Amino acid sequence: MGPKNQLTPLAxxxxxxxxxxxxxxxxxxxxxxxxNTSVYQEGDADAAEVVFGDLxxxxxxxxxxxxxxxxxxxxxxxxxxxxxxxxGASPWGTVAASDGxxxxxxxxxxxxxxxxxxxxxxxxxxxxxSLGVSVGYSxxxxxHSRSLGLNYERDFFKQNTTLALSVSYSSDELTxxxxxxxxxxxxxxxxxxxxxxxxxxxxxxxxxxxxxFGITKRIGELSDPYKLRDVRPGxxxxxxxxxxxxxxxxxQTSSLAVDYRYFWDSYSVGAxxxxxxxxxxxxxxxxxxPMLRYYSQSAAAFYTPWDRYDQLETIAQSSDFRLSxxxxxxxxxxxRYRIGAVQISMQxxxxxxxxxxxxxxxxxxxxxxxxxxxxxxxAEYRF
Amino acid sequence: xxxxxxxxxxxxxxxxxxxxxxxxxLTPNVLDARLADQVFFSKxxxxxxxxxxxxxxxxx
Numbered sequence: 046m047g048p049k050n051q052l053t054p055l056a057x058x059x060x061x062x063x064x065x066x067x068x069x070x071x072x073x074x075x076x077x078x079x080x081n082t083s084v085y086q087e088g089d090a091d092a093a094e095v096v097f098g099d100l101x102x103x104x105x106x107x108x109x110x111x112x113x114x115x116x117x118x119x120x121x122x123x124x125x126x127x128x129x130x131x132x133g134a135s136p137w138g139t140v141a142a143s144d145g146x147x148x149x150x151x152x153x154x155x156x157x158x159x160x161x162x163x164x165x166x167x168x169x170x171x172x173x174x175s176l177g178v179s180v181g182y183s184x185x186x187x188x189h190s191r192s193l194g195l196n197y198e199r200d201f202f203k204q205n206t207t208l209a210l211s212v213s214y215s216s217d218e219l220t221x222x223x224x225x226x227x228x229x230x231x232x233x234x235x236x237x238x239x240x241x242x243x244x245x246x247x248x249x250x251x252x253x254x255x256x257x258f259g260i261t262k263r264i265g266e267l268s269d270p271y272k273l274r275d276v277r278p279g280x281x282x283x284x285x286x287x288x289x290x291x292x293x294x295x296x297q298t299s300s301l302a303v304d305y306r307y308f309w310d311s312y313s314v315g316a317x318x319x320x321x322x323x324x325x326x327x328x329x330x331x332x333x334x335p336m337l338r339y340y341s342q343s344a345a346a347f348y349t350p351w352d353r354y355d356q357l358e359t360i361a362q363s364s365d366f367r368l369s370x371x372x373x374x375x376x377x378x379x380x381r382y383r384i385g386a387v388q389i390s391m392q393x394x395x396x397x398x399x400x401x402x403x404x405x406x407x408x409x410x411x412x413x414x415x416x417x418x419x420x421x422x423x424a425e426y427r428f
Numbered sequence: 429x430x431x432x433x434x435x436x437x438x439x440x441x442x443x444x445x446x447x448x449x450x451x452x453x454l455t456p457n458v459l460d461a462r463l464a465d466q467v468f469f470s471k472x473x474x475x476x477x478x479x480x481x482x483x484x485x486x487x488x
Contacts, residue, residue, distance in 0.1 A: 081459040085467060107466075109459045127462065160485055188486030205439055219486065241478065245454070248436050250443040255454060259476050285477040289454055293446040300451035308474035316474035324451045332451075342473050367473050367488065379460075392460065398471075415471060423459060 069207050070175040070198035073121050075427045076114040083107045083421030087133065090151060094142075094412035098151025099134035102415065106130045119170050127162040136413040138273035139351040139364040146409040147351040147364065150273065160185045166196075174199040181215075190217040207245040209257075214238050221270040235265030243287070251294070257287040268363075274352040275363050283310040299325040299334070308342075314368065316342035317404065322379070333380040336394070341372040341404040350409050366413035372402025377419075390423040 087102035106129070113123040134154045139147035161184050168177030174197070181192040194213035201208065215237045224231040243257030263281040290303045301323050308316040319339045326332035345368040347361035356362055377394030396417050400410035439447070446452065455461045469475045470487035 079457070079459055081463065083463055107463060109462065111458050111462075113458075123458075125458070125462065127466075129466075162485075183485055185486050190485065203438060203440070205436065239476070241476075246436060247439040247444075247447065250439050251446050253447060253452065257477065259478075261476050283474075283476060285474075287477040291447075291452045291454075293449060293452055300449060302451065302456075306474070306477040308476065310473075312473070314473045316472070318474060318477075322451075328450050340468075340472060340474075345473065367471060373472070390457070390460075396471075417467075417471075419463070419467060421460070421463065423457070425457075 069204045070170065070173060070200050071204070072115050072119065072170040072175075073113060074115065077112070077425060077427050079109075079111045079423060079425040081107075081109040081421055081423035083109075083419055085417060085419045088416040090134075090149060091412065094146075095149045095151055096140060098137065098149070099154035100151070101133055101154050103131055103133035103135065103417075107421075121168045121170065123164075123166045125162075125164040127160070129160040131159070132157045135271070136366065137271065139412070141351045147412060149412050152271070158185055158187075160188075164192075168196070173201075173204070179213075187220050187222050188217065190215055192216075205247045209241075209243045209245065211241045212239065217265075219266055219270060224270075230266065230268075230270040233266030233270065235263060235267060237261060237263045252290070252292045254291075255287070255289040257285070257289075259283075259285040259287070261285075269365060272363070272365065274354065274358075275365065276358060276361050277347070277363055278312070278361055281311055283308065297325045298327050299323060312368070313346035314342055314344070316340065324379070324381075328381075329383055331380070331382050333378065336377050336379060338375040339372070339402075340375075341402065342370065343403070343405045344368060344370040344407070350411065364411075366411040366415070369400070369411040369414070370403050370405055370407035371398055371400050371411065371414055372404065373398035374402055386427050388425040388427075390421075390425070392419075392421045392423075394419045 085105040090100045090102055092100055108128045110126045111123065115121045134151045136149050137152050138150045140150065142148045164179060164181040166177055166179040168175050177196040179194040183190040192213060192215035194211060196211040198207055198209045217235045219233040221229045239259065239261040241257060241259040243255050245253065245255040247253050261283040265279060267279060267281055268277045269275045286307045288305045292301045302321065304320045306318040322334060322336035324332050324334035345363065347363060348368045349362050349364050352364050353362050373396055375394055375396040377392060379390065379392040381388055381390040398414045398416060400407035450456050
């Protein structure tokens with residue numbers, strides 16, 4: 046070993062302490078300011094499958110900000126802000142088509158809305174454990190959500206194992222526009238309670254695994270007030286099992302991330318999500334890599350391909366494409382370049398959905414299934 | 429889980445430089461993660477699987 050590599054144990058420990066992974070309960074050591082701007086664009090609806098309304102679907106411009114920082118010796122905080130401006134048309138309902146499938150009734154393209162969301166988190170760190178509280182608000186002209194969360198983390202076995210627990214509650218208010226004109230719900234509310242537990246385990250100096258379980262209970266107005274006929278049960282219980290794996294390779298100084306989630310709920314929806322990304326290059330300079338995501342869900346028990354006006358309004362039904370059987374493949378590229386304390390990032394992702402991608406077979410494909418692209422540009426400053 | 433823990437080697441603090449890399453974190457970029465959560469939540473029935481306690485939206 047040459048003189049350049051002769052580090053003392055104290056220097057090694059200090060270097061390690063400066064770079065403790067985020068999946069321990071340790072206090073962060075750096076202040077990080079990050080900004081991001083993105084454009085989300087959905088593909089147009091197929092004119093042959095639309096009987097009314099506009100074909101141009103959603104476009105969303107998003108600007109984001111985040112600040113995270115240690116405070117003193119035992120505290121840390123984060124502040125997040127999102128602003129979205131969206132416009133375009135969305136499906137109002139479906140009618141039976143002559144070929145046995147459904148045709149879309151779309152809204153006009155006059156939907157023009159914005160959303161502002163803010164989240165603040167404050168965390169107290171002790172030796173080997175931390176407790177954080179977070180509050181959030183998200184507001185649109187017809188939707189307001191307020192949330193509160195608690196997060197607890199505890200390290201075991203020389204910080205090789207971390208247990209993370211979180212609970213959250215949100216209270217949402219809906220005041221749909223043009224309620225009297227279109228005989229929509231004038232005012233409604235829903236309440237969401239969530240619990241999530243995970244265990245993060247270091248497997249080796251180059252790999253780690255996290256396993257998690259979550260349960261979410263939603264109660265209240267869960268139907269979509271903008272649909273012509275949408276009647277959903279007023280209670281929904283969702284469960285998730287997750288596995289996240291990270292592996293570092295000295296070859297090409299690359300990192301592999303594999304994330305899997307199984308979701309099932311009281312609407313009888315079952316869904317698999319598998320996402321993988323691979324980043325190559327030294328994070329002190331240029332990095333790039335591909336990402337791939339596969340998603341498949343089965344339909345809700347009360348899903349119907351077209352709206353059933355022959356059914357009583359008390360019987361659950363929905364022709365929302367998001368409750369149909371479908372699958373999706375998304376793929377993209379991301380690249381980052383660091384110059385000193387500043388990192389510039391760029392990401393492109395394309396999402397293609399269809400009933401043919403689903404693991405289970407669908408009788409008909411919903412005409413409202415959407416394809417979209419997302420392009421984002423970001424910057425981060427660490428100090 | 430017991431088998432998993434038993435089969436793991438202890439990783440000492442001075443061996444964690446590669447585990448501390450940005451892309452080895454569960455959330456390498458918090459803004460990318462928030463954006464992805466929002467996009468997929470608005471287009472798919474499944475959501476969750478994380479600890480975030482952010483507010484909802486009228487998109488789903």
